[in-house]
Structure formats: structure tokens, C-alpha cells
Amino acid sequence: xxxxxxxxxxxxxxxxxxxxxxxxxxxxxxxxxxxxxxxxxxxxxxxxxxxxxxxxxxxxxxxxxxxxxxxxxxxxxxxxxxxxxxxxxxxxxxxxxxxxxxxxxxxxxxxxxxxxxxxxxxxxxxxxxxxxxxxxxxxxxxxxxxxxxxxxxxxxxxxxxxxxxxxxxxxxxxxxxxxxxxxxxxxxxxxxxxxxxxxxxxxxxxxxxxxxxxxxxxxxxxxxxxxxxxxxxxxxxxxxxxxxxxxxxxxxxxxxxxxxxxxxxxxxxxxx
Amino acid sequence: xxxxxxxxxxxxxxxxxxxxxxxxxxxxxxxxxxxxxxxxxxxxxxxxxxxxxxxxxxxxxxxxxxxxxxxxxxxxxxxxxxxxxxxxxxxxxxxxxxxxxxxxxxxxxxxxxxxxxxxxxxxxxxxxxxxxxxxxxxxxxxxxxxxxxxxxxxxxxxxxxxxxxxxxxxxxxxxxxxxxxxxxxxxxxxxxxxxxxxxxxxxxxxxxxxxxxxxxxxxxxxxxxxxxxxxxxxxxxxxxxxxxxxxxxxxxxxxxxxxxxxxxxxxxxxxxxxxxxxxxxxxxxxxxxxxxxxxxxxxxxxxxxxxxxxxxxxxxxxxxxxxxxxxxxxxxxxxxxxxxxxxxxxxxxxxxxxxxxxxxxxxxxxxxxxxxxxxxxxxxxxxxxxxxxxxxxxxxxxxxxxxxxxxxxxxxxxxxxxxxxxxxxxxxxxxxxxxxxxxxxxxxxxxxxxxxxxxxxxxxxxxxxxxxxxxxxxxxxxxxxxxxxxxxxxxxxxxxxxxxxxxxxxxxxxxxxxxxxxxxxxxxxxxxxxxxxxxxxxxxxxxxxxxxxxxxxxxxxxxxxxxxxxxxxxxxxxxxxxxxxxxxxxxxxxx
Numbered sequence: 001x002x003x004x005x006x007x008x009x010x011x012x013x014x015x016x017x018x019x020x021x022x023x024x025x026x027x028x029x030x031x032x033x034x035x036x037x038x039x040x041x042x043x044x045x046x047x048x049x050x051x052x053x054x055x056x057x058x059x060x061x062x063x064x065x066x067x068x069x070x071x072x073x074x075x076x077x078x079x080x081x082x083x084x085x086x087x088x089x090x091x092x093x094x095x096x097x098x099x100x101x102x103x104x105x106x107x108x109x110x111x112x113x114x115x116x117x118x119x120x121x122x123x124x125x126x127x128x129x130x131x132x133x134x135x136x137x138x139x140x141x142x143x144x145x146x147x148x149x150x151x152x153x154x155x156x157x158x159x160x161x162x163x164x165x166x167x168x169x170x171x172x173x174x175x176x177x178x179x180x181x182x183x184x185x186x187x188x189x190x191x192x193x194x195x196x197x198x199x200x201x202x203x204x205x206x207x208x209x210x211x212x213x214x215x216x217x218x219x220x221x222x223x224x225x226x227x228x229x230x231x232x233x234x235x236x237x238x239x240x241x242x243x244x245x246x247x248x249x250x251x252x253x254x255x256x257x258x259x260x261x262x263x264x265x266x267x268x269x270x271x272x
Numbered sequence: 273x274x275x276x277x278x279x280x281x282x283x284x285x286x287x288x289x290x291x292x293x294x295x296x297x298x299x300x301x302x303x304x305x306x307x308x309x310x311x312x313x314x315x316x317x318x319x320x321x322x323x324x325x326x327x328x329x330x331x332x333x334x335x336x337x338x339x340x341x342x343x344x345x346x347x348x349x350x351x352x353x354x355x356x357x358x359x360x361x362x363x364x365x366x367x368x369x370x371x372x373x374x375x376x377x378x379x380x381x382x383x384x385x386x387x388x389x390x391x392x393x394x395x396x397x398x399x400x401x402x403x404x405x406x407x408x409x410x411x412x413x414x415x416x417x418x419x420x421x422x423x424x425x426x427x428x429x430x431x432x433x434x435x436x437x438x439x440x441x442x443x444x445x446x447x448x449x450x451x452x453x454x455x456x457x458x459x460x461x462x463x464x465x466x467x468x469x470x471x472x473x474x475x476x477x478x479x480x481x482x483x484x485x486x487x488x489x490x491x492x493x494x495x496x497x498x499x500x501x502x503x504x505x506x507x508x509x510x511x512x513x514x515x516x517x518x519x520x521x522x523x524x525x526x527x528x529x530x531x532x533x534x535x536x537x538x539x540x541x542x543x544x545x546x547x548x549x550x551x552x553x554x555x556x557x558x559x560x561x562x563x564x565x566x567x568x569x570x571x572x573x574x575x576x577x578x579x580x581x582x583x584x585x586x587x588x589x590x591x592x593x594x595x596x597x598x599x600x601x602x603x604x605x606x607x608x609x610x611x612x613x614x615x616x617x618x619x620x621x622x623x624x625x626x627x628x629x630x631x632x633x634x635x636x637x638x639x640x641x642x643x644x645x646x647x648x649x650x651x652x653x654x655x656x657x658x659x660x661x662x663x664x665x666x667x668x669x670x671x672x673x674x675x676x677x678x679x680x681x682x683x684x685x686x687x688x689x690x691x692x693x694x695x696x697x698x699x700x701x702x703x704x705x706x707x708x709x710x711x712x713x714x715x716x717x718x719x720x721x722x723x724x725x726x727x728x729x730x731x732x733x734x735x736x737x738x739x740x741x742x743x744x745x746x747x748x749x750x751x752x753x754x755x756x757x758x759x760x761x762x763x764x765x766x767x768x769x770x771x772x773x774x775x776x777x778x779x780x781x782x783x784x785x786x787x788x789x790x791x792x793x794x795x796x797x798x799x800x801x802x803x804x805x806x807x808x809x810x811x812x813x814x815x816x817x818x819x820x821x822x823x824x825x826x827x828x829x830x831x832x833x834x835x836x837x838x839x840x841x842x843x844x845x846x847x848x849x850x851x852x853x854x855x856x857x858x859x860x861x862x863x
Binding site: 004017140141142171173174177178184185188189190191192193194196212213214215216219220223227228230231232234235236237238239241243244245246248 | 369374392
């Protein structure tokens with residue numbers, strides 16, 4: 001492992017290209033359905049609802065014809081914390097008045113309600129992990145931008161520059177890895193000249209070490225931004241009549257079916 | 273029909289008029305020229321000669337301060353013409369990764385047509401044909417930032433092709449490419465031109481300019497020459513005045529003519545030269561002398577222990593992430609003290625990664641690295657101690673400058689250590705070694721320097737630590753011909769004074785001049801190693817590895833195959849000249 005690999009610390013999209021039914025859904029459908037499911041998961045009060053949510057998360061991976069490897073990895077990493085949180089929930093009496101008392105000793109009172117609250121917490125977060133993992137595996141960053149651009153389009157009528165906003169987000173996403181690479185090169189150049197890159201030292205010392213990085217990072221980023229602006233200009237950005245899109249977003253019967261399924265699942269989660 | 277590009281009395285001044293030396297002169301002064309549809313034009317000139325400004329005006333990215341630019345018959349000043357002008361004239365820029373907008377390959381190609389407001393079906397058709405043209409169709413769904421340098425360059429070209437332009441400008445597009453990437457780009461430009469697209473390319477490489485149908489040379493903001501390449505490459509003195517040089521083939525041809533070889537006039541490309549070489553006229557009864565090795569330039573390997581030893585080195589970037597990428601896989605290197613060792617190979621062959629192990633920026637993940645007394649597998653060996661002995665000049669080092677004045681930039685390294693001499697003296701010493709006068713340059717702002725001067729500051733900033741080993745990653749990349757010769761001269765002086773140098777370069781001429789030994793890398797391992805002349809003799813092997821041996825080595829090989837008794841191991845023009853003289857003398861004596 002190298003201390004110069006800043007790219008390692010970037011949150012990297014886990015998108016896996018595929019041809020499953022989930023991949024073929026309109027991006028807007030995927031965004032709306034995922035948002036609605038997450039909201040339902042947050043607000044459902046009952047264990048049964050959470051179990052439905054978790055089942056939907058796992059079934060989604062099967063529908064996407066993918067092994068939920070990344071989600072399992074994340075889930076395993078989060079499990080100790082979930083267990084600690086659940087234990088705290090149980091010990092510190094989330095709902096002391098509820099259910100049969102299971103144990104009473106001194107100040108400690110554990111009721112069935114406490115235990116269920118702990119179980120619910122684990123279930124809820126597990127379902128989040130599987131659903132969000134699934135969502136980020138079946139939708140690419142560019143589909144998110146295209147989808148949200150289409151969903152935000154009504155805002156353009158009240159004067160919100162939807163298109164420019166989405167373009168800013170897209171270019172920023174594009175530039176993150178480049179920024180990390182630039183920082184890496186600068187750090188290497190300075191370490192080659194004796195800068196003590198390893199030294200931990202106090203905040204003061206570390207700030208001092210960062211100072212000479214800032215100027216070249218800005219200069220390089222500005223130069224790159226200027227180059228990109230020139231390239232966009234040369235490719236007629238902002239000089240044409242109205243911009244069109246290569247991808248036509250169109251709701252098909254699969255999307256309507258997906259909405260019905262998602263609606264049914266959400267109703268089930270909240271009402272069961 | 274109107275000519276494609278018309279400049280009429282065009283001048284341009286950048287708005288930021290201030291500089292250390294008062295108001296800046298205009299970048300372009302009263303330029304008038306015409307480019308017709310279907311032409312294949314090279315634009316050359318030293319750094320700061322105005323050729324980039326010309327390209328930006330010709331792409332309607334800048335509007336002239338005075339005079340007028342008409343593209344496809346449309347005045348670039350009128351905003352209403354912009355979409356049609358940008359669709360008609362496309363640009364491929366120098367840094368490919370800076371011109372990619374889309375997050376996936378196909379989305380990036382679609383960006384231009386989307387801006388033109390074309391219907392989706394038409395956009396998809398254009399994206400497909402552009403990606404097929406550059407050979408990236410199979411990669412259309414890949415993230416655009418996970419392509420190699422050559423692929424990124426092709427993606428940039430596809431983005432322009434999808435606009436269906438009538439003219440494409442290449443603004444130093446080959447600078448960042450390795451030799452095979454450059455040959456590929458050149459072939460693509462020729463193919464596009466045959467298909468009817470007007471191609472205008474700006475270049476520092478004279479061998480590329482030699483292949484154009486017309487060369488326009490800029491000097492101090494004005495057109496200093498405009499005509500066929502044969503005409504500009506006739507006059508070496510005049511070229512030098514413009515900060516330019518002859519193409520390597522023309523230099524080889526004049527060396528051969530000095531050796532009294534009969535060659536037609538006006539040879540400027542290597543294929544022309546190789547085709548014009550005469551067969552060796554062995555007189556009846558006379559046999560060609562055996563092409564034995566002269567042996568004079570070769571010394572037995574020194575018996576003492578190697579200074580740098582790399583064995584079976586392994587390195588994977590971003591190990592354990594989805595972006596993991598193997599850079600080195602069993603790489604070796606052995607170098608002796610006081611010698612210059614060249615590393616060559618295509619982009620991505622692992623040269624830079626290997627170099628970064630030699631000054632402890634990276635530590636071996638597998639294999640062993642020893643540099644002098646430092647065992648870099650030993651975690652207790654501190655990088656700070658290594659970098660004082662082993663100086664690394666990274667590729668494009670100017671991008672990492674952070675000081676305002678030359679003196680401060682060079683003083684950064686020495687300031688990190690307790691020196692036994694005053695800082696000022698150390699900076700003076702380093703500057704003088706690279707040929708920058710201390711009093712003249714120490715208080716100059718870095719941005720006011722020329723490309724070659726900036727490269728020398730980068731060199732001095734490493735030398736200021738008084739290392740005994742100097743590692744140079746592409747030391748002449750991006751320099752114009754005059755600055756390149758200047759920097760090479762300084763490096764060769766250092767080498768003569770006993771500095772151990774390890775350098776990587778895509779410029780075989782540089783390696784032939786500086787390096788005594790070469791190692792060729794491919795896909796992270798060494799595939800060929802030996803004395804420079806032996807490696808460059810293997811013309812066909814090198815070509816198979818995507819490398820282009822220096823012109824002298826290629827000419828020597830061609831002469832041998834024509835029956836000339838030319839010894840093996842020729843890498844420079846002087847050697848070539850004397851070998852031809854000797855062969856001719858031998859032939860005459862036998863008659």
C-alpha cells in the first residue's frame with residue numbers, strides 16, 4: 001500500500017454493466033422506485049414490514065442476476081456496529097413499557113419490546129445496505145444524471161437552470177479522479193525533494209506540509225478546467241439551438257409493471 | 273466555393289497584458305493566409321511563436337482582436353454562426369484526458385452531436401460510426417477515465433469525428449504519445465485526409481511536419497514560412513533561427529552526403545531516404561569487408577558491483593480495489609556507477625513505476641530493489657535519506673512548481689535538510705550546473721520563463737540536493753526542438769562529469785546520445801537489455817515492441833542489407849558517416 005494513492009480514498013461507483021430487467025428499466029423508474037423503497041423502509045414501524053423490505057432487497061439482486069457480493073462485504077463490515085447499536089437499544093430501554101419483562105435486575109430492565117427494537121434496527125440497516133448496494137450496482141453515474149435531469153425538468157419552468165446544474169455535477173464527477181491523480185503527482189514531486197511526507201506531527205506541521213501542495217493543485221486544476229472549457233466550446237456546447245440527448249427516456253410496460261410492484265411492496269411494508 | 277479557412281490581417285492580443293517585462297506583445301501580428309479544402313497542413317514554430325493562438329483562432333475559440341477569420345465562408349465574429357462553425361471545424365487538443373466530458377465512452381462521443389441538437393437516432397448512428405472509425409466500439413460502455421493514454425486520445429478524436437467536421441485541427445496532439453501512438457495518430461490523420469477531411473496539425477516533431485503537404489512556420493507571432501516541407505527543410509540556418517531543426521532523416525541524409533554518398537536532393541522522410549540508398553558496388557574480384565564489430569566503443573562490463581539492482585520487481589496500483597492495475601511484473605534492472613542507463617518501452621510498460629522505486633517513493637510489493645547502500649526492501653531505510661542521494665525528476669515537472677520566484681523553487685529541497693553550506697551557495701551551484709545564471713534568474717518569476725528554462729529549473733531543484741544518481745522521466749517531453757537540444761547538452765555534460773543517470777524517453781535520438789546501456793520494458797517486465805548499440809541494432813525486434821530505433825541505426829541496417837560493409841552498433845550520425853567513408857575507401861582501394 002502506498003501513501004500516495006489518493007484515488008483509493010475516493011468513493012467509487014460500483015456500477016456493474018448488465019442486461020437484466022433491472023438494468024433495462026428507465027433510469028427514472030430506478031431512481032423513483034429506490035427512493036420510495038428507502039422511504040418506506042425508514043418509516044415502516046413493524047418487523048414484518050422490515051422483513052418484506054429485506055426480502056425485496058435480496059430478490060432485487062436475484063432479478064439483477066448478480067451475486068450480492070459487494071453488499072455482503074459492506075454488511076459484514078457494518079455488522080459489529082449494528083450489533084453494538086442493537087445492544088445499546090436493548091440495554092437502554094427504547095420502549096420500557098412495551099411487552100413482557102424478560103429480565104429485571106437492579107437498574108436493568110429488559111422487555112420484549114426492547115429486544116424487538118434491537119432486532120428491527122439490525123433488519124432496517126441490513127435492508128438499507130442491500131437496497132442501496134443494489135441501486136448503485138444497477139445504475140451508472142451517467143444514468144443517474146440523465147434520470148435526475150429528466151425528473152428535475154419541471155423546475156426549468158420556474159427558471160431553475162436544470163441543464164447547467166446537471167452538467168456541473170457531471171463534470172465534477174469526471175474531475176474527481178483527475179484531482180486525486182494531480183494530488184498524487186504533487187505529493188510525489190515534493191517527497192522526491194525531501195519533503196517529509198510521512199511525518200505525522202501535530203496539526204501545525206501537517207498544515208505546513210500541505211501548503212506547498214495547494215498552489216500547484218489550484219494551478220493544475222485551473223489549467224485543466226480551462227482546457228475542458230475550450231474543448232466543450234470547440235464541441236459546440238452552448239452554441240447550438242436546443243440540446244438533444246442520445247438516450248431517449250421512455251417509460252415502457254416494464255416500467256409501469258415495476259411501479260405497480262414497487263407500490264404493492266411499499267403498501268405491504270407499511271400496512272402489514 | 274469559398275476556401276475553408278481564411279485569415280485576413282489577423283492580430284490577437286491576450287487580455288492579461290501585464291508581464292514582468294511590461295505590456296505583452298501581441299500573440300499574433302497581421303497574419304493573412306488561406307487553407308483550401310482537402311489540404312494536409314503542418315504548423316510548426318518554437319514555444320510562444322503564436323502557433324497555438326493560430327489554432328484557437330482557426331477553431332473559432334478566440335475572436336481576432338483585429339482583422340477577420342472566415343471559416344467555411346462564415347465570419348467567426350458573428351455569434352449566429354458559432355454552431356455551424358464548431359460543427360465544421362473540430363479540434364483535438366494536447367492533453368486528451370482534459371477534453372473528455374462524458375462519463376462513459378459513448379456518452380462522450382455523443383456530447384458534440386447533442387450540442388448540435390440532432391435527433392437521437394442520428395446521434396446514435398454518428399456515435400457508432402465514429403467509435404468504429406477509431407476502433408473503440410467494443411469499449412463504448414466503459415467509464416471514460418479508465419482508458420489508456422492512447423485510447424483516450426482516440427476517444428477525443430471520435431468525439432470530433434461525430435460532429436462530421438470538414439476540417440480537423442490537431443493541437444500538439446501527439447506530444448503525450450509514445451512512438452507507436454504517434455505513428456498511429458499520423459496514420460489516422462492521413463486516412464482522414466484521404467477521405468476528404470482537411471487536416472491541420474501543430475507539432476514539435478519535424479519528422480511529422482515532413483509528411484505534410486504544406487508547412488506553415490510561425491515566428492514571433494507572424495508567418496515566417498509557408499510552403500512545401502522540402503522548401504523549409506532546405507535551409508538549416510534559417511530553421512535554427514526559427515527555433516526549429518531538420519527532421520532526423522534529413523540530418524542522416526546530409527551526414528551521408530558528407531561521406532560522399534550520392535543521394536538525390538530534398539530527402540526529408542525516412543522511407544524516402546531508405547528507398548534512395550544505393551547498393552554497394554563491389555568491383556569484380558573485390559569482396560565486401562566483413563561487417564565485423566569495430567569493438568572500439570564497447571568496454572567489458574566493469575567487474576565492480578552494480579550500483580542499482582532491481583530483481584523481479586512487482587507492483588500493483590490500487591491493490592485490492594476494483595481499479596487495481598498491474599504496472600510491474602518481474603522487472604529487472606542493473607546499472608553501474610557513473611553510467612547513463614536508458615529505459616524504453618511503450619506508455620504503460622512500467623518505466624515510470626520502476627523509477628519511482630529507485631528513490632523510495634514506492635516500496636517493492638514483491639522482488640528486491642537496492643540502490644547503492646540502500647536496501648529498499650528494508651522498511652527502516654528512510655525516504656528522506658534516499659532522496660538526498662537519488663534525485664528523481666518526474667515527467668512534466670513544471671506542473672508541480674509552487675513558488676513564485678526561480679530561487680525559492682530551487683531552494684525548497686535544500687531547506688528540508690540541515691546543510692553544511694549556506695542555502696544561497698547551494699542554489700547558486702545548482703543553477704550554474706544547469707546553465708542558468710544565478711544573478712540573472714534567481715528573482716525571475718517562474719511563469720515568465722521559456723519552456724526550456726522551466727525544465728532547467730526543475731532539474732536544478734533536484735540537483736540542489738547534490739544527488740549522486742539522477743533519475744529522469746521523459747526529460748525532453750513537450751519541449752520545442754531548440755530547448756530540447758539545450759537540455760540534452762546539459763544532461764550529457766553531467767554524465768561526462770560522472771553522474772549516474774537513469775532516464776526514460778520516447779525519443780530514441782535522446783537515448784542514442786545519452787545512454788550507454790538500454791533496457792526495453794513491455795507490460796511490466798524487461799524484454800531486452802544491453803549496450804545501446806546492440807539494442808538499437810535489433811531494428812526488427814524493437815519495431816515488434818512498438819518502438820522506432822534512431823534514424824542512424826535504421827539507415828545502417830538498410831545499407832548492410834544492400835551489401836555495404838557497415839559495422840554493427842551504429843546509433844549516431846557521426847558513426848554512420850565515418851562507417852560509410854571507411855566502406856567507400858575500402859571499395860576504392862580494392863579496385
